[in-house]
Amino acid sequence: MTAPARPLPALPRIGPDTAPVIALTEVGMTYPNGKVALIDVNLEVPAGDFLFLVGPSGAGKSSLIRLLVREQLPTTGRVVIAGSDLAKVRRSQVYRLRRRIGVVFQDFRLLPNKTVTENVAFALEVTGAAGDHIRDRVPRLLGLVGLHEHANHRPSQLSGGEQQRAAIARALVHDPAILIADEPTGNLDPVTSWEIVQLLIQINAMGTTVLMATRNQEVVNAMRRRVVALENGSVVRDELGAAYERGYEL
């Protein structure tokens, strides 16, 4: 996939005086059944960052993501998103927080009886967006993810990669500060996986902070971005320009 020809908007200023868009401080999380999923996790993500969250199955990647979208609260420590301590966000305000964070999953989670356009539009309709805004925004997003030709197709008429593009367009409807992708290439072949990662890179270049949880070693090794590695619920490595495994050389 090639980069868009139009000029990209300026990246947010990143520096030591810029508050991180995601900050976890000494976070522990234990599920109600007693399973300890995260232990003493510290993580700061500056605005505009792109990071891979890696680690073996069961390491705690999805559990960490559940904290970021406030599906779970930490048992200990603090999770702060764009300056808001999630433990202090009132239940009635959680929907506002979720608009600031777009999420995509391995299994796409599109509504099967709606077209691509309707899936994306629905995410705006439920928040009471004006019809004019929806008619303007949805085709733009489908253009961004390269799906205009499939606008009127249902998920069952799309390839896996196209379904993931539709899910990404939907995740971007509210122009979120953060895009989180939990194993977004888990159901895709290598070439399609690569195209989806390129799209996430493009979205990041337009200013959105991107956090991608993955066990896709080829992608992580080729991209050489920031890598945060979890093992048994603990961060065991946080390294810039890194590979999937410590010490791996091309």
Ligand SMILES: Nc1ncnc2c1ncn2[C@@H]1O[C@H](COP(=O)(O)OP(=O)(O)OP(=O)(O)O)[C@@H](O)[C@H]1O
């Ligand atoms: N709802 C839950 N209740 C209890 N334990 C859970 C729950 N969800 C996950 N776990 C456990 O927490 C640990 C971390 O799981 P998590 O799903 O975060 O791992 P993961 O790194 O995302 O793995 P994968 O790569 O397979 O997606 C695992 O031991 C898992 O069995």
Ligand SMILES: [Mg+2]
């Ligand atoms: Mg997971």
